[in-house]
Amino acid sequence: MPDELLERLRRFQTDAFPLQRSLFKHLVDDGQHPTTLFIGCSDSRLVPYLLTGAGPGELFLVRNVGAFVPPYDQSQGFHGTAAAIEFAVLNLQVQRIVVCGHSHCGAIRALYGEVPAAAQNLARWLDLGREAALPVAEPGPEVLRRTEQRAIVLQLERLMAYPMVRDRVDAGQLTLHGWHYVIEDGEIHVFDVGVGQFVPASQADNAGTGPYQRFTEADRLDYSGVPMVDEGHG
Numbered sequence: 018m019p020d021e022l023l024e025r026l027r028r029f030q031t032d033a034f035p036l037q038r039s040l041f042k043h044l045v046d047d048g049q050h051p052t053t054l055f056i057g058c059s060d061s062r063l064v065p066y067l068l069t070g071a072g073p074g075e076l077f078l079v080r081n082v083g084a085f086v087p088p089y090d091q092s093q094g095f096h097g098t099a100a101a102i103e104f105a106v107l108n109l110q111v112q113r114i115v116v117c118g119h120s121h122c123g124a125i126r127a128l129y130g131e132v133p134a135a136a137q138n139l140a141r142w143l144d145l146g147r148e149a150a151l152p153v154a155e156p157g158p159e160v161l162r163r164t165e166q167r168a169i170v171l172q173l174e175r176l177m178a179y180p181m182v183r184d185r186v187d188a189g190q191l192t193l194h195g196w197h198y199v200i201e202d203g204e205i206h207v208f209d210v211g212v213g214q215f216v217p218a219s220q221a222d223n224a225g226t227g228p229y230q231r232f233t234e235a236d237r238l239d240y241s242g243v244p245m246v247d248e249g250h251g
């Protein structure tokens with residue numbers, strides 16, 4: 018039986034690698050100097066290199082279920098995403114942090130349902146998105162989309178609680194970008210802090226929002242346009 022994955026590995030070295038051999042040599046000799054920390058959902062349909070046109074050496078990637086940012090709590094756990102944020106900001110001195118969620122996100126949908134009993138780590142991890150969930154019983158497409166977007170803003174807020182992030186944002190050395198990728202349209206919607214909304218990239222004048230300003234609680238909990246649970250009918 019042919020091992021297709023092995024075939025692909027061999028093809029990379031024989032076909033793809035030679036085209037970029039000098040670039041990789043440069044990145045080895047000079048080290049990596051990525052300018053962007055990209056925190057994205059693990060979803061297989063989200064392909065950061067395709068979306069940004071980035072090549073080797075440009076993106077420092079962290080991916081996890083939901084594109085979540087854990088709180089900066091200094092507890093002694095194995096905090097992979099937090100460690101990556103610290104490394105990217107303190108060692109690599111990235112200039113941008115992108116938090117990229119997407120449409121049809123299973124993590125966001127799971128906020129409204131059950132996860133398997135055996136998935137204890139997953140259940141705990143999803144807590145990082147719960148604040149973004151809306152008070153509806155049966156989330157339709159619009160509620161899910163708004164929840165996906167609210168979750169992205171929530172992660173940006175958590176990022177600002179990392180001292181090394183806040184210091185650099187305040188100093189104008191680092192910008193935070195909230196992106197919502199709509200898979201079926203092939204379009205990123207960029208969070209605009211000024212208007213408090215996600216703007217399609219085709220209409221946005223900036224890939225991000227400049228220095229991130231903290232939202233008030235009222236802004237963040239704006240449920241306008243979202244159908245609520247009808248109390249009268251359960």
Ligand SMILES: [Zn+2]
Pocket residue numbers: 058059060082083084119121122123124125
């Ligand atoms: Zn996802």
